[in-house]
Amino acid sequence: MSASPELSIVVPLYNEEDNVVEMQQQIDAALAGRDYELVLVDDGSQDQTLARIQPGPRVRVIVFDKNSGQSAAMHAGINGAAGAVIVTLDGDLQNDPADIPALVAKLDEGFDLVCGYRAKRKDTPFKRLQSRIANFVRSRFVGDHVRDTGCTLKAMRRDCREALLLFNGMHRFIPALIRNMGWRVTEMPVNHRPRIHGVSKYGFGNRALRATMDMFGVRWLNSRRTRYVIREERKSQG
Numbered sequence: 001m002s003a004s005p006e007l008s009i010v011v012p013l014y015n016e017e018d019n020v021v022e023m024q025q026q027i028d029a030a031l032a033g034r035d036y037e038l039v040l041v042d043d044g045s046q047d048q049t050l051a052r053i054q055p056g057p058r059v060r061v062i063v064f065d066k067n068s069g070q071s072a073a074m075h076a077g078i079n080g081a082a083g084a085v086i087v088t089l090d091g092d093l094q095n096d097p098a099d100i101p102a103l104v105a106k107l108d109e110g111f112d113l114v115c116g117y118r119a120k121r122k123d124t125p126f127k128r129l130q131s132r133i134a135n136f137v138r139s140r141f142v143g144d145h146v147r148d149t150g151c152t153l154k155a156m157r158r159d160c161r162e163a164l165l166l167f168n169g170m171h172r173f174i175p176a177l178i179r180n181m182g183w184r185v186t187e188m189p190v191n192h193r194p195r196i197h198g199v200s201k202y203g204f205g206n207r208a209l210r211a212t213m214d215m216f217g218v219r220w221l222n223s224r225r226t227r228y229v230i231r232e233e234r235k236s237q238g
């Protein structure tokens with residue numbers, strides 16, 4: 001693996017002890033022959049997640065002192081990534097690493113962020129309904145034009161990460177924040193699988209209300225965001 005690999009794969013992990021080994025194997029199989037690093041972020045797991053991570057030359061592990069949330073874990077991994085392209089995915093095997101090459105190839109069509117959307121979602125009917133309403137409202141309210149921000153499987157050019165200000169809940173607004181800074185965003189269908197091991201970290205109570213409040217904040221933030229281009233830098237004389 002080179003010091004600046006082609007790809008960084010970033011995975012947030014919170015109590016995923018029965019998923020992490022299989023996930024690493026699936027990533028290895030999907031990316032055989034490619035120059036990539038795997039950045040695993042252990043978000044204060046209380047189970048055996050950290051102990052079960054398989055070490056290797058491609059594997060880097062960031063360990064939080066305590067559970068700090070999926071947004072924090074993704075932010076740490078994305079900021080710590082050395083690759084030209086950064087791919088994020090869930091560590092519970094619901095996303096399929098086999099989709100990664102197609103997402104990365106899509107960037108070459110002239111995009112900076114490619115968002116996966118779960119065409120055939122394998123979650124409970126209640127969760128799918130919540131998600132459908134949330135996506136309908138959010139995509140219009142913040143103007144991200146993305147049908148499924150809850151799908152962690154995304155590929156971005158590394159420069160896009162400057163748009164990702166950290167706040168609790170940021171991970172749902174990655175397309176909104178990146179698009180607002182002028183980057184080109186698209187989406188494509190990806191596979192989705194049921195969660196076999198471990199439990200979802202979210203329910204109605206800790207997702208629906210928070211994500212709704214965050215929408216207002218992101219809309220305000222995006223309306224106030226600014227960019228500058230430095231024409232030149234001069235040494236002062238004297």
Ligand code: UDP
Nearest residue numbers: 012013014043069070073090091092200201
């Ligand atoms: N996650 C995390 N910290 C948290 C909550 C979740 O790192 O505080 C990780 C979790 O281990 C998984 C991903 O974020 O890899 C998505 O979580 P989950 O599968 O519970 O979300 P859902 O599929 O229910 O939307």
Ligand code: MG
Nearest residue numbers: 090092094195
């Ligand atoms: Mg999941």
